[in-house]
Amino acid sequence: MVKNKRALVIRTVLGWLIAFIMAFPVFWMTLAAFKTEMDAYASPPLLVFTPTLENFAEMNQRVDYVRHAWNSVLVALGSTFLGILIAAPAAYVMAFHPTKRTRSIMLWMLSTKFMPAVGVLVPMYLMLVWLDLLDTRTALITITLLSNLPLVVWMLYSYFKEVPAEILEAGRMDGAGPLKQLRYLLVPLATPGISSTALLCIILSWNESFWCINVTAVDSGTLALAIASFSNPEGYFWAKLSAASLASVAPILIFGWVTQRQLVRGLTFGAVK
Amino acid sequence: MSGVELKSVRKNYGAVEVIKGVDLTVRDREFVVFVGPSGCGKSTLLRMIAGLEEITVGDLLIDGARMNDVSPDARGLAMVFQSYALYPHMTVAGNMGFALMLAGVPKAERDLKVRQAAKILQLEALLDRKPGQLSGGQRQRVAIGRAIVREPKVFLFDEPLSNLDAALRVQMRVELAKLHRDLNATMIYVTHDQVEAMTMADRILVLRAGIVEQVGSPLDLYNKPANTFVAGFIGSPKMNLVGASVSRRDGQTFAFLDGGQRLPIGDVSLKDGAGITLGLRPEALLLSAGGAARGEVSVIEHLGGETLVYVDIGKGQLLTIKTGDQQPARVGDIVPISFDPSRLHLFGPDGQALN
Numbered sequence: 116m117v118k119n120k121r122a123l124v125i126r127t128v129l130g131w132l133i134a135f136i137m138a139f140p141v142f143w144m145t146l147a148a149f150k151t152e153m154d155a156y157a158s159p160p161l162l163v164f165t166p167t168l169e170n171f172a173e174m175n176q177r178v179d180y181v182r183h184a185w186n187s188v189l190v191a192l193g194s195t196f197l198g199i200l201i202a203a204p205a206a207y208v209m210a211f212h213p214t215k216r217t218r219s220i221m222l223w224m225l226s227t228k229f230m231p232a233v234g235v236l237v238p239m240y241l242m243l244v245w246l247d248l249l250d251t252r253t254a255l256i257t258i259t260l261l262s263n264l265p266l267v268v269w270m271l272y273s274y275f276k277e278v279p280a281e282i283l284e285a286g287r288m289d290g291a292g293p294l295k296q297l298r299y300l301l302v303p304l305a306t307p308g309i310s311s312t313a314l315l316c317i318i319l320s321w322n323e324s325f326w327c328i329n330v331t332a333v334d335s336g337t338l339a340l341a342i343a344s345f346s347n348p349e350g351y352f353w354a355k356l357s358a359a360s361l362a363s364v365a366p367i368l369i370f371g372w373v374t375q376r377q378l379v380r381g382l383t384f385g386a387v388k
Numbered sequence: 389m390s391g392v393e394l395k396s397v398r399k400n401y402g403a404v405e406v407i408k409g410v411d412l413t414v415r416d417r418e419f420v421v422f423v424g425p426s427g428c429g430k431s432t433l434l435r436m437i438a439g440l441e442e443i444t445v446g447d448l449l450i451d452g453a454r455m456n457d458v459s460p461d462a463r464g465l466a467m468v469f470q471s472y473a474l475y476p477h478m479t480v481a482g483n484m485g486f487a488l489m490l491a492g493v494p495k496a497e498r499d500l501k502v503r504q505a506a507k508i509l510q511l512e513a514l515l516d517r518k519p520g521q522l523s524g525g526q527r528q529r530v531a532i533g534r535a536i537v538r539e540p541k542v543f544l545f546d547e548p549l550s551n552l553d554a555a556l557r558v559q560m561r562v563e564l565a566k567l568h569r570d571l572n573a574t575m576i577y578v579t580h581d582q583v584e585a586m587t588m589a590d591r592i593l594v595l596r597a598g599i600v601e602q603v604g605s606p607l608d609l610y611n612k613p614a615n616t617f618v619a620g621f622i623g624s625p626k627m628n629l630v631g632a633s634v635s636r637r638d639g640q641t642f643a644f645l646d647g648g649q650r651l652p653i654g655d656v657s658l659k660d661g662a663g664i665t666l667g668l669r670p671e672a673l674l675l676s677a678g679g680a681a682r683g684e685v686s687v688i689e690h691l692g693g694e695t696l697v698y699v700d701i702g703k704g705q706l707l708t709i710k711t712g713d714q715q716p717a718r719v720g721d722i723v724p725i726s727f728d729p730s731r732l733h734l735f736g737p738d739g740q741a742l743n
């Protein structure tokens with residue numbers, strides 16, 4: 116009993132410690148966002164200070180927050196919606212009508228994530244120039260969609276696999292072709308999985324910064340671009356950078372907080388069914 | 389007319405052949421049962437008829453029309469799956485009306501048909517429930533109801549009763565037989581349980597490892613099994629199969645049992661010394677004097693209405709004898725065994741029936 120109790124205490128302390136280490140940068144960023152630039156640089160760091168909103172005001176002057184936020188929303192929702200629209204039929208075929216090559220195709224899709232994005236930056240950039248799509252939301256949505264697609268297909272595939280094949284076969288006997296099986300059977304039955312895939316996809320798209328920084332500018336840049344503009348050759352502006360970061364991640368943090376139950380339910384869908 | 393015809397049907401999974409040439413004609417309104425041990429290809433054969441598996445070689449005809457390349461829903465069939473495969477997110481009514489909904493049948497007509505089927509199956513009170521809120525037996529009924537609503541030419545069943553407990557299984561067996569009569573429908577039914585096959589079928593197809601061993605009425609299979617496999621598979625308790633060899637003396641033919649005893653048999657067109665198998669059903673054996681053989685009682689099982697006596701006839705070979713007598717003998721007794729020669733089955737060295 117005593118031993119168990121001690122193990123429990125150790126585990127609890129360890130758990131909190133790890134949580135603290137992981138959350139610390141966010142905590143520190145939140146503090147810095149409300150400091151003056153002077154306070155932010157103070158050494159030793161200040162824990163007690165007079166909070167100010169001037170960073171936010173200044174950030175708003177320098178970048179168009181609303182515009183970038185709107186771009187972020189469009190890119191996240193657009194790439195997620197289109198991604199699922201494309202991935203669902205693919206995952207359906209892979210889960211229920213696999214061929215000899217299905218496994219290799221799935222591995223190949225995953226392997227596209229092995230290469231660092233910077234490796235294809237130049238060809239992608241040139242293609243966008245030719246297509247006249249630089250600094251457009253179309254380009255950013257397409258790229259984000261494609262880079263998330265392997266993950267989305269994999270996740271949907273594993274959720275679809277949970278649905279017994281006989282249910283779809285019963286649907287076939289009842290006259291449902293592939294699209295109707297998807298619409299009337301698979302999608303309703305895999306809703307928890309599909310929603311958590313969508314949520315994860317939204318979060319990933321929202322935080323995508325590499326392509327956004329490299330192929331967009333003022334017109335179609337997302338909040339990631341807005342943050343980046345605060346660490347530039349003129350020097351680092353700690354407090355303003357923090358304010359911009361906070362303003363960028365706040366929406367997605369709140370979104371994640373609100374949807375966390377759904378997210379967890381979906382991710383453990385198979386395990387607890 | 390709703391006949392189903394299989395012509396030299398084969399199925400390969402990659403290089404493995406699992407159905408090795410099946411010919412069968414299912415007549416209109418017939419109840420045909422595919423029976424065989426697990427893994428012999430019954431489901432595969434049924435699923436090929438349903439259109440859920442492709443036919444590698446051969447033809448499938450329904451009402452005379454070739455159906456190999458027709459989609460499952462257009463073949464005029466309905467299937468009841470072993471797992472029931474109900475749509476878990478739809479109500480009972482939704483499940484039963486799904487096919488009609490997809491076919492664009494107006495809601496009023498749909499409801500009427502669903503209600504009619506529900507009435508036949510006593511599901512009226514459950515129409516608004518989800519499958520998760522039903523018992524196993526009720527789910528089974530819904531699965532059947534879903535098939536009935538479509539008014540198919542042919543019903544296909546894949547081990548529909550194997551997930552039910554024993555009592556419910558017997559009850560559903562009777563109900564299915566009644567349903568077959570009431571609906572006047574053609575039915576093809578798959579099971580590994582020979583009792584289900586015997587009790588429900590007009591005709592039984594016995595399948596082993598993708599090969600048809602015999603097709604016939606239940607009593608045909610019981611009275612004239614074509615080979616040792618069918619002989620051992622049909623009937624409960626199992627037929628006694630005893631190894632022996634042919635020997636002739638003084639113009640009479642005998643079977644020398646592996647256990648050492650000798651039985652007179654009718655003449656067979658086999659050489660002396662040829663290996664044969666004697667088949668004797670437990671219910672054809674009697675514990676009475678004047679018998680051709682004897683043995684020591686090793687186990688007695690009392691089932692109440694009947695008693696199973698296991699008699700050792702030498703070298704550990706046990707004969708099962710079924711009798712209505714509650715105290716036919718005691719363990720350790722040496723008992724005489726006799727039988728009506730007309731109920732003796734003889735199988736040649738290749739396992740095929742001789743008479």
Ligand SMILES: Nc1ncnc2c1ncn2[C@@H]1O[C@H](COP(=O)(O)OP(=O)(O)O)[C@@H](O)[C@H]1O
Nearest residue numbers: 401404406424425426427428429430431432433
């Ligand atoms: N999709 C498949 N791929 C490869 N082999 C299969 C497949 N489905 C069934 N089989 C094989 O075919 C044989 C017959 O299976 P099945 O028709 O399900 O048998 P039964 O219903 O009589 O138990 C089995 O040996 C099984 O392993």
Ligand SMILES: [Mg+2]
Nearest residue numbers: 430431432547
């Ligand atoms: Mg089977």
